Amino acid sequence: MRINFHGAAHTVTGSQHLLEINGSKLLLDCGLYQGKRSETYERNLNFRFDPRKVDAVLLSHAHIDHAGNLPNLVKQGYEGKIFATRATAELGGLMIRDSGRIQESDAEFVNRKRAERGEDPIEPLYTEQDAEEAAGMFKGVDYAEVFEPIPGVVARFYDAGHILGSASISLEIEEKGQKIRLWFSGDIGRYRMPLLRDPVLPQAVDILIMESTYGDKSHSDPENAFIEFRDIVKRTVERGGKVIVPAFAVGRTQELVYNLNEMMQNGDVPHVPVFVDSPLAVNATQVFRNHPECFDEETRQFVMEARHPALDFKMLTYVKSVEESKSLNERKDPMIIISASGMAETGRIVHHIRNNIGNPKNTICIVSWQAPNTMGRRLADRAPEVNIFGEVHKRKCDVATIGGLSGHAGQDLLVKYAMGVKDSARQIFLVHGEERQAMTLKGILNDQKLDNVHYPRLHESVEL
Numbered sequence: 001m002r003i004n005f006h007g008a009a010h011t012v013t014g015s016q017h018l019l020e021i022n023g024s025k026l027l028l029d030c031g032l033y034q035g036k037r038s039e040t041y042e043r044n045l046n047f048r049f050d051p052r053k054v055d056a057v058l059l060s061h062a063h064i065d066h067a068g069n070l071p072n073l074v075k076q077g078y079e080g081k082i083f084a085t086r087a088t089a090e091l092g093g094l095m096i097r098d099s100g101r102i103q104e105s106d107a108e109f110v111n112r113k114r115a116e117r118g119e120d121p122i123e124p125l126y127t128e129q130d131a132e133e134a135a136g137m138f139k140g141v142d143y144a145e146v147f148e149p150i151p152g153v154v155a156r157f158y159d160a161g162h163i164l165g166s167a168s169i170s171l172e173i174e175e176k177g178q179k180i181r182l183w184f185s186g187d188i189g190r191y192r193m194p195l196l197r198d199p200v201l202p203q204a205v206d207i208l209i210m211e212s213t214y215g216d217k218s219h220s221d222p223e224n225a226f227i228e229f230r231d232i233v234k235r236t237v238e239r240g241g242k243v244i245v246p247a248f249a250v251g252r253t254q255e256l257v258y259n260l261n262e263m264m265q266n267g268d269v270p271h272v273p274v275f276v277d278s279p280l281a282v283n284a285t286q287v288f289r290n291h292p293e294c295f296d297e298e299t300r301q302f303v304m305e306a307r308h309p310a311l312d313f314k315m316l317t318y319v320k321s322v323e324e325s326k327s328l329n330e331r332k333d334p335m336i337i338i339s340a341s342g343m344a345e346t347g348r349i350v351h352h353i354r355n356n357i358g359n360p361k362n363t364i365c366i367v368s369w370q371a372p373n374t375m376g377r378r379l380a381d382r383a384p385e386v387n388i389f390g391e392v393h394k395r396k397c398d399v400a401t402i403g404g405l406s407g408h409a410g411q412d413l414l415v416k417y418a419m420g421v422k423d424s425a426r427q428i429f430l431v432h433g434e435e436r437q438a439m440t441l442k443g444i445l446n447d448q449k450l451d452n453v454h455y456p457r458l459h460e461s462v463e464l
């Protein structure tokens with residue numbers, strides 16, 4: 001058995017882990033790498049393996065850094081199934097179609113600018129039609145349901161508590177008379193977060209592949225993050241500005257709407273319009289209602305009755321058309337705009353930032369981890385100017401960052417996650433983390449007598 005770490009190694013995004021078992025190839029996730037634009041296109045376009053020779057794909061969840069390169073995989077010859085939880089199968093189809101539309105739209109916009117400068121046009125990484133073909137290959141299964149993606153491997157999905165449908169992947173592998181239990185964490189969620197059940201922790205695992213995104217720090221209490229967000233909204237609205245929030249269309253957006261509803265109901269902030277400007281978020285709302293199995297009993301009842309505060313909110317408008325989206329930038333009244341993508345790299349959020357970054361009344365609010373070399377990271381670092389669609393824009397607006405809203409486990413839960421397999425794990429691989437975060441976590445685990453912890457390099461191959 002061999003593990004090849006072809007993505008999310010020495011970085012957070014672009015999850016791709018290829019297992020070679022009994023002569024078959026099994027791919028865990030197929031995400032888009034997000035980073036320096038000069039290398040992103042080539043890195044996402046070119047696989048380090050032959051997609052035609054992959055036998056099955058297991059998808060941990062629908063976020064683009066885990067699922068977003070599936071259209072390329074299929075475009076380049078993959079013909080097998082894409083196994084996922086039922087919620088992820090439906091949500092993943094929506095998200096990659098949306099990504100295809102964004103790829104085409106952004107390429108069209110950039111090409112207009114390139115034409116003005118006499119430069120050659122670029123091609124989109126993939127199209128909506130490419131994504132449509134990949135979406136037709138999803139195979140939904142229930143949490144804890146047993147299935148066999150390739151010969152000699154029994155798989156199950158367990159709740160990861162990160163976004164709707166997110167899962168850790170358990171593999172019971174039999175090869176050459178040996179039995180190995182491998183567990184891939186996917187993105188690990190947090191305890192006591194709204195909407196979702198808590199993550200299931202691994203037990204009796206031989207090989208653990210786990211994320212390390214926040215390996216260097218624990219999160220503040222969600223209540224503290226709520227207070228920070230409330231104060232940012234109140235301060236910005238009172239000076240007549242707009243709050244612009246780059247947020248993932250699924251997961252973070254619903255949590256923010258939940259919080260804003262509570263703030264306004266309690267009278268903590270003025271009642272102002274809240275716009276969720278993402279076609280994907282509009283469609284995702286129905287997916288939430290379609291999958292009550294992802295929630296606890298109380299939330300399930302709210303969702304079934306279409307009155308959950310994250311889905312049905314008096315001041316909330318889901319923006320559908322491009323014309324509606326553009327009109328928001330012509331309005332001068334205070335408002336809150338939540339729009340994808342979460343790292344401000346593509347989609348409508350880029351246009352909202354472009355139109356609002358020069359007004360000191362406004363606030364861009366960063367509510368999630370930002371990959372290096374993305375516009376979201378440059379804003380989080382308070383860069384005085386940013387490049388948007390090839391043009392330099394001076395930042396005059398305020399920037400606020402809130403860490404406690406993260407949907408990823410903090411250091412304390414990551415340590416607990418790994419320590420749960422201390423007595424059984426032969427090897428622990430830390431992925432989905434930058435070097436400082438991963439090595440900090442590795443040091444803590446070593447101090448706890450877990451000496452078999454490895455931080456694999458990109459494209460490193462390990463024989464087990």
